[in-house]
Amino acid sequence: MQRDALLDAARTLLSEGGTEALTFPALAERTGLARSSVYEYFRSRAAVVEELCAVDFPVWAAEIQAAMEAAPEPEAKVEAYVRSQLALVGDRRHRAVVAISASELDAGAREKIRAAHGGLVAMIVEALGALGHARPSLAALLLQGVVDAAVRRIELGAEDPAEITDTAVAMALRGVRG
Numbered sequence: 001m002q003r004d005a006l007l008d009a010a011r012t013l014l015s016e017g018g019t020e021a022l023t024f025p026a027l028a029e030r031t032g033l034a035r036s037s038v039y040e041y042f043r044s045r046a047a048v049v050e051e052l053c054a055v056d057f058p059v060w061a062a063e064i065q066a067a068m069e070a071a072p073e074p075e076a077k078v079e080a081y082v083r084s085q086l087a088l089v090g091d092r093r094h095r096a097v098v099a100i101s102a103s104e105l106d107a108g109a110r111e112k113i114r115a116a117h118g119g120l121v122a123m124i125v126e127a128l129g130a131l132g133h134a135r136p137s138l139a140a141l142l143l144q145g146v147v148d149a150a151v152r153r154i155e156l157g158a159e160d161p162a163e164i165t166d167t168a169v170a171m172a173l174r175g176v177r178g
Contacts, residue, residue, distance in 0.1 A: 057116040077127040086165045
């Protein structure tokens, strides 16, 4: 229960104020715990983020998988794959992890995040194979590159997220059709 409260507070701090906002005194204040109690749950800020990834990433993956399973044909699965990932950009759980992951993780935590992203890419390989790609795993990696670029554009906030999403979907669908 306390661990969940600490993770929720961490999400809020990260999404509101970025890396600098995630401090153990701030976590203690947000949860009403003593600062020393926070250290009983997490040894570092990186450990907090690693736990956020472990908790939140399977939820994101399940949402993407469900969207793809609801799609009737391979092209619709590709669209669901792109749209559902880009919809997550606005989710504060996603914003929280992005806020810190680039600078505050040790090699082990970074590897866990890479493996989780690899699981996302693996989701789309079958649909790309069904569309006739000779190398669907490579096509999946390239498709994820389009998604990642769109995520960065949305996070910048310079353009309308719906326009970015529609453009990314159009590029993806044109690309998968060959």
